[in-house]
Amino acid sequence: xxETVLSSLAQGFTHLxxxxxxxxxxxxxLLYLAVARGIxxxxxxxxxxxxxxGNLPLGNLAASDTGGxxxxxxxxxxxxxxxxxxxxxxxxxxxxxxxxxxNPTVLIFGAAGQFGIFLTLLLGLQFFTRAxxxxxAVIGAMDGPTAIYVTSRFARELLxxxxxxxxxxxxxxxxxxxxxxxxxxxxxxxxIVMPYGEKKVSKKxxxxxxxxxxxxxxxxxxxxxxxxxxxxxxxxLKESGVVGRLADVSSTVLINIVTLLLGLSIGAAMLGxxxxxxxxxxxxxxxxxxxxxxxxxxxLIGKLMCAVTRGRINPLVGAAGTSAFPMSARVVQKEGQKxxxxxxxxxxxxxxxxxxxxxxVMAASVLLAILSNTxxxx
Amino acid sequence: MRDLxxxxxxxxxxxxxxxxxxxxxxxxxxxxxxxxxxxxxxxAKT
Numbered sequence: 001x002x003e004t005v006l007s008s009l010a011q012g013f014t015h016l017x018x019x020x021x022x023x024x025x026x027x028x029x030l031l032y033l034a035v036a037r038g039i040x041x042x043x044x045x046x047x048x049x050x051x052x053x054g055n056l057p058l059g060n061l062a063a064s065d066t067g068g069x070x071x072x073x074x075x076x077x078x079x080x081x082x083x084x085x086x087x088x089x090x091x092x093x094x095x096x097x098x099x100x101x102x103n104p105t106v107l108i109f110g111a112a113g114q115f116g117i118f119l120t121l122l123l124g125l126q127f128f129t130r131a132x133x134x135x136x137a138v139i140g141a142m143d144g145p146t147a148i149y150v151t152s153r154f155a156r157e158l159l160x161x162x163x164x165x166x167x168x169x170x171x172x173x174x175x176x177x178x179x180x181x182x183x184x185x186x187x188x189x190x191x192i193v194m195p196y197g198e199k200k201v202s203k204k205x206x207x208x209x210x211x212x213x214x215x216x217x218x219x220x221x222x223x224x225x226x227x228x229x230x231x232x233x234x235x236x237l238k239e240s241g242v243v244g245r246l247a248d249v250s251s252t253v254l255i256n257i258v259t260l261l262l263g264l265s266i267g268a269a270m271l272g273x274x275x276x277x278x279x280x281x282x283x284x285x286x287x288x289x290x291x292x293x294x295x296x297x298x299x300l301i302g303k304l305m306c307a308v309t310r311g312r313i314n315p316l317v318g319a320a321g322t323s324a325f326p327m328s329a330r331v332v333q334k335e336g337q338k339x340x341x342x343x344x345x346x347x348x349x350x351x352x353x354x355x356x357x358x359x360x361v362m363a364a365s366v367l368l369a370i371l372s373n374t375x376x377x378x
Numbered sequence: 379m380r381d382l383x384x385x386x387x388x389x390x391x392x393x394x395x396x397x398x399x400x401x402x403x404x405x406x407x408x409x410x411x412x413x414x415x416x417x418x419x420x421x422a423k424t
Contacts, residue, residue, distance in 0.1 A: 104404040111397045118389035125381040202414035362399050366392040
């Protein structure tokens with residue numbers, strides 16, 4: 001009798017593998033980074049805790065444990081692609097398109113920041129299938145929900161690695177971008193002062209933009225409509241001014257709850273057996289390449305615009321044409337002020353940054369459209 | 379290079395569509411800004 005009791009109590013320990021233990025330790029590191037270092041706590045706390053829960057033996061808490069609590073959340077939110085779409089409602093309610101509407105020229109930088117996705121795709125195709133390489137390349141969008149959306153549709157086996165890489169690198173934007181920006185520009189270029197005058201935009205334009213522009217973009221790339229539609233819905237809730245409660249809920253409660261559930265279930269999908277592989281390292285490596293290339297091409301296009309406009313555009317603004325909102329814009333502002341304390345680039349950089357948000361969804365939509373109509377094995 | 383045709387096609391199509399769409403958006407925004415000027419709203423209120 002006692003033997004049965006003891007063996008059942010020891011089951012958890014006897015079923016613990018070294019891979020699970022290592023992943024639980026990794027979960028602990030993520031919690032440490034979030035709590036002690038303050039790195040992306042809203043994401044790393046649920047992901048870190050999810051990793052620990054998912055790797056507990058016999059806990060039935062892994063994302064793959066049929067019928068388990070987290071499995072239900074994972075199936076309902078990630079595999080159905082509902083979580084990324086809901087996060088976009090919250091993002092839309094948080095984003096102010098004002099700077100972009102006042103100075104639409106900066107929208108072009110939103111395209112420059114997507115080059116990294118496609119250059120990484122070319123590289124990724126050497127090691128992965130088309131679907132996998134495309135999913136990894138979308139890390140370059142610097143947009144967690146978009147990366148999860150594409151990966152959950154075409155390369156679910158890479159979902160934990162891609163989502164962790166996407167969110168980790170997003171949080172590392174203030175570390176990754178400045179050296180590239182400094183290496184590719186001269187001090188004279190970084191010191192260029194762009195005229196700062198907060199141009200007024202009509203309220204009607206702000207209200208009409210999410211509807212008219214949203215419809216146009218969804219007609220051009222229908223595959224991205226679930227993300228673009230939700231982004232524009234969130235923005236319309238905010239700008240219409242008649243549903244303040246819905247806008248508030250979307251930008252706070254909704255996005256927080258979905259981020260918690262998304263992080264938890266992604267974390268619980270990182271299991272010792274499937275995460276500790278060379279493939280994971282390759283995903284992280286290519287993801288880093290994608291994000292660096294985004295910055296490189298953004299700055300280079302910025303230099304081109306600088307030359308075309310005879311020095312009226314600071315090339316640093318090009319680095320903000322990514323989806324890492326508003327981190328990239330802040331980095332541009334900081335680097336610009338380092339070179340010239342009179343320079344105030346934030347307004348222009350925020351415009352490029354919102355353009356990057358739109359550009360990343362467009363780029364992902366094209367990838368989705370192409371992948372849906374071609375053999376995936378490659 | 380492996381699967382170069384797919385990679386290049388996707389790159390050209392992806393960047394092309396993204397660039398064209400964002401360019402169309404800039405035109406749309408300029409049109410909206412021209413149709414609805416902030417000054418008119420102010421004068422309408424007063």
